[in-house]
Amino acid sequence: MSPLAENIAKVKEAIVRAAREAGRDPAEVTLVAATKVQTSDTIRAAIAAGVTVCGENRVQELTGHLDDYAYDGARVHFIGHLQTNKVKYVVGRVDLIESVDSSRLLEAVDRQAEKLGIVQDILLEVNIGREESKGGCMPEDIPALARLALQAEHVRLRGLMCIPPVAEGPGGNRPFFQETHQLFVDIRNKIEDNKSDINCLSMGMSGDYEDAVREGATLVRVGTALFGPRPPLHRPE
Ligand SMILES: *Cc1c(COP(=O)(O)O)cnc(C)c1O
Numbered sequence: 001m002s003p004l005a006e007n008i009a010k011v012k013e014a015i016v017r018a019a020r021e022a023g024r025d026p027a028e029v030t031l032v033a034a035t036k037v038q039t040s041d042t043i044r045a046a047i048a049a050g051v052t053v054c055g056e057n058r059v060q061e062l063t064g065h066l067d068d069y070a071y072d073g074a075r076v077h078f079i080g081h082l083q084t085n086k087v088k089y090v091v092g093r094v095d096l097i098e099s100v101d102s103s104r105l106l107e108a109v110d111r112q113a114e115k116l117g118i119v120q121d122i123l124l125e126v127n128i129g130r131e132e133s134k135g136g137c138m139p140e141d142i143p144a145l146a147r148l149a150l151q152a153e154h155v156r157l158r159g160l161m162c163i164p165p166v167a168e169g170p171g172g173n174r175p176f177f178q179e180t181h182q183l184f185v186d187i188r189n190k191i192e193d194n195k196s197d198i199n200c201l202s203m204g205m206s207g208d209y210e211d212a213v214r215e216g217a218t219l220v221r222v223g224t225a226l227f228g229p230r231p232p233l234h235r236p237e
Contacts, residue, residue, distance in 0.1 A: 004042070005049035007226045008033075011209070012050065015220065018213040029213055032077055032202070034223030036061060037230050040070035046226065047074045055079040055098070055221045059086045066093055079161070079202075079221055081135045084108040092116045098161040098202050098219075101125040101137045103148055106155065113154035121158050122149065123200055126183060128176045129165035136163065139183055146187050157191075159200035159218075160184045164208075173208045177215035184216070 001009070012031055019026040032055040035043050043054060043065060054071050056062040057080025065071060075095040082090060082099055090097060091112040100106050100122045113120040124145055127136030137145055142160070149157040160183060164176035184201045191198065202219035204212025209220035224230065 002045070002049070003228075004045055004226065008046065008049045008051060011222055011225050014210055015213055018210040022214045022216075024213070024216075028218055030219050032079070032219050032221045033226055034079065034205070034221045035065075035227075036080075036223065038227055040065050040068040042227065043070040044072075047071070051226075053077060053095075053219075056094075057081070057099075059089050062094070063089055077202075077219075087112050091120050092118050096121045096123065096158065096200070098123040098221075099125045099135065100145075100149070100155075101127070101135050103145060106145065106148055106152060110152040110154045119154050119156050121156050123159050123161040123202055124149065124157070126160055126162045126180055128162040128180050128183075131165055134163065139179070142183055143187065143190065146191065150191060156197055159198050159202070160187070161202035161219075163205075164203070167208055171211060174211050174215060177203050177208075177212050177217070181216040 015029050016026040019029050030053055032053045033046050033051040034055045036057050051074060053075045055077045077096045077098050078090050078094045079098045084105055087108045091109055109120055124142060125136040126139055126142055127134050146157060149155055160180060162180040164173045167173045180203055188198050200219055201217050203217045204220040206222050206225035209222055212220055
């Protein structure tokens with residue numbers, strides 16, 4: 001087995017273990033391979049080794065890999081910061097946009113989806129650590145943004161995503177995961193009629209995905225633990 005295939009198998013096993021520990025059905029949790037800076041060939045190898053969802057966070061890398069058919073056989077999520085002027089390169093080309101964090105972006109996605117005659121699945125990104133430097137909508141603004149998303153005819157709200165602060169020690173992010181899970185539950189309860197659509201909670205990365213699974217994640221976005229360390233050639237997120 002290649003090191004990549006081994007890592008994928010290891011992370012999948014750890015997800016199953018964490019889910020069982022928490023009394024959850026492991027089938028509820030999907031590994032999203034965070035493929036930033038990886039080549040199309042590496043992405044193909046990951047898919048051949050069992051990755052079913054790729055998460056991309058740069059528009060330019062996304063379009064390059066799409067043009068290469070690198071994601072064939074897998075679904076694609078957009079997980080990075082999305083500028084409204086780049087929406088046209090993403091809407092209709094990915095299965096889920098995980099990072100909608102403002103009414104302006106929501107409206108731009110809705111308009112582009114309308115133009116294409118489609119309904120785009122989205123998550124709302126929560127800035128659960130209230131960090132100035134980070135994208136994401138403040139937790140208290142999530143209910144209003146969710147209501148807007150439900151009114152928009154060409155988007156379908158599927159749930160929430162969060163990127164918590166850099167963890168301080170093991171388990172450091174569990175409180176943030178708990179809070180995000182609670183917000184997710186609140187939104188589901190408030191929005192009775194669309195409840196069945198809202199079943200995605202994206203949280204956890206290489207350092208903390210097991211804790212995220214213990215706290216209810218249905219999508220974990222893992223890069224380094226699959227592909228190894230990235231060269232420091234990109235801006236910090
Ligand atoms: C890069 C990235 C990840 C994965 O991070 P790792 O620490 O390498 O696992 C997850 N989510 C987002 C939004 C990312 O940009």
